[in-house]
Amino acid sequence: MTGERDGQVSRRVWTIPNVLSMLRLALVPVFLVLLVLGEYVGALVVLVVASLSDLADGYLARRLNQVTRLGQLLDPAADRLYIFAALLGLAAGGLVPWWIVVVIVARDVFLLILGVVLASHGYGPLPVHQLGKVATFALFFGLPVIMLGLAFPSVQPVSEPVGWAITLWGAFLYWWAGIIYAIETARAVRAARVAPRP
Structure with a gap:
């Protein structure tokens, strides 16, 4: 906990921001399937939820001093996966x-x-x-x-x-x-x- 208190990057895994990032990653295939099926309203809802969780995990990581190495990897990875999923889903539908x-x-x-x-x-x-x-x-x-x-x-x-x-x-x-x-x-x-x- 000392590393978190003095603002250093922690090696912890199970923190609130990391759990939010994991949930965001878990929604990527749901988002992609909805896109491929043409359920654009549902896909947008998933994307909004993912975006809100992205804002929340960044805020909580700083607020609770829970910046972790895993979080620094998960956050940009989730962003890229959503971009790729959106591109693949829209391209698969010829859009x-x-x-x-x-x-x-x-x-x-x-x-x-x-x-x-x-x-x-x-x-x-x-x-x-x-x-x-x-x-x-x-x-x-x-x-x-x-x-x-x-x-x-x-x-x-x-x-x-x-x-x-x-x-x-x-x-x-x-x-x-x-x-x-x-x-x-x-x-x-x-x-x-x-x-x-x-």
Whole structure:
């Protein structure tokens, strides 16, 4: 408990924020199935619940001093899984083109490769860049706005172009952040090569 009291990252597993993150992850397949079945209202309800739990676990982690290593992994993982599930579900129904799925997934594969390169040179993962957070938020917001028009056709003339604008901007920022990560990785690798060996 000492690490939590002084604001350090804990190794605990069973904390309230972590349980909320686990529940959010458990809802991902429910969200995907509802999307594939065309139950857009139900899918939006699940997404709203997941988003509220995301806000709650972040708030509680800070408020209760329960920031954990597991939570730091679960939170971004859940965000990405919801984005992938939304993309796959909408693409499977022919509602978004598959190229947007490839663009988003390829960026995360690219980051995975960068992570392997960093690990091979003795580095851990790079800190999350603010631009990456903005990109994830744009995707996490834009795709549900597209879904909103599918759930409620009366708002589709407005929600669809707005949702697409936010989603495409998010995809652009997603790759821009990826390029920044690549530059930082290259700097780290160069530093490791010129560092004196013991």
